[in-house]
Amino acid sequence: MNALTHAGEIYEMLNKGQFICSNSSNNRISKLCEILDDNENYESLYEYFRQINLLLEKGDEYYYFSRKGELKADLERKLEAACKWIDIVDFFKTFDNSFASGYSFSPSQIAVEISVQAVLKSKADGLKRIFKMDEKTPYAEVVNKIVESLCRDGFAEMENEILKSYKVLSSFKYLEELINNINIPDEVQHEIPE
Numbered sequence: 198m199n200a201l202t203h204a205g206e207i208y209e210m211l212n213k214g215q216f217i218c219s220n221s222s223n224n225r226i227s228k229l230c231e232i233l234d235d236n237e238n239y240e241s242l243y244e245y246f247r248q249i250n251l252l253l254e255k256g257d258e259y260y261y262f263s264r265k266g267e268l269k270a271d272l273e274r275k276l277e278a279a280c281k282w283i284d285i286v287d288f289f290k291t292f293d294n295s296f297a298s299g300y301s302f303s304p305s306q307i308a309v310e311i312s313v314q315a316v317l318k319s320k321a322d323g324l325k326r327i328f329k330m331d332e333k334t335p336y337a338e339v340v341n342k343i344v345e346s347l348c349r350d351g352f353a354e355m356e357n358e359i360l361k362s363y364k365v366l367s368s369f370k371y372l373e374e375l376i377n378n379i380n381i382p383d384e385v386q387h388e389i390p391e
Contacts, residue, residue, distance in 0.1 A: 200238035203229060204245055211253075211262040216351040216368035219258035220299060223354070233260050256374070258298070258367035279375060281327055285343060286372050288320045297373070300365040301356055304344050308337040 207229055210217060219230045232238050233255070243253045252263045264271075289296040291314070292307055311318050321339050325332065328342050344363060347353040352372065356364040 200232055200235070200241050201245060203232055204242060207233070207242065207253075207260075208246070208251075211260065212251075214350065215261075216256075216366065216371070217260040218351070218366040218368045220364070220367045221354060222356065222364070230258075230260070256368070257370045259371065261368070261371065282372050283376055284320070284323060284327060285346070286376060288317070288324060288343065291317050291320055296365065298365055298367045298369050301362055302365075303360065303362045304337065304340045305361065307340045311336045311340070 206225075207217065210226070210229070217226055217229045217233060219227070219234070221227055221230070233242065233253075239253070239255065246253045246262070250265045252265065254261050254263050292310055293300070293302075296302070311321050318336070321336055322332075324343060325334055325339055328339070328346075330339060330342070344353065347365075348355065348363070351366065352369045353363045353365050356362045
């Protein structure tokens with residue numbers, strides 16, 4: 198199979214900042230992941246995209262693009278986005294520490310937990326500020342906004358429309374790795390406000 202015949206489809210998906218995940222319910226995405234899982238295909242597509250300054254990156258069961266030579270403005274935008282995602286991952290891990298790739302959930306279930314967990318409620322209030330929502334916004338609306346963001350950025354997808362349930366995709370590991378790679382030396386830890 199000539200992997201380059203799928204280059205356009207891969208480009209269309211990844212250039213929008215999306216991920217190609219192995220556990221996606223979308224057959225098209227799963228097929229692209231199978232193509233990329235083949236080392237020969239990956240290498241030829243990596244070289245193909247490298248020529249236009251796109252780096253085809255391989256994560257644990259997911260693929261994405263990064264770019265060579267980021268501009269300072271791009272780095273600042275990425276840092277802001279990373280901070281937002283750190284807060285979102287923290288929120289979901291507070292909801293359930295096993296929240297990870299393959300996890301199924303419903304926004305209504307999370308909204309109910311907010312009403313009984315003070316720590317989760319506090320984190321939801323913090324996310325209201327990040328998403329520029331009014332203090333009086335109902336928590337169900339906040340959760341829906343967060344889940345919408347997860348889906349839009351390729352970290353979750355709707356699993357069942359009738360039950361309004363979602364599945365966390367393997368690309369969520371990207372966020373977990375981002376957070377796990379943050380290293381704060383002991384000597385500066387006391388300088389960070391809690």
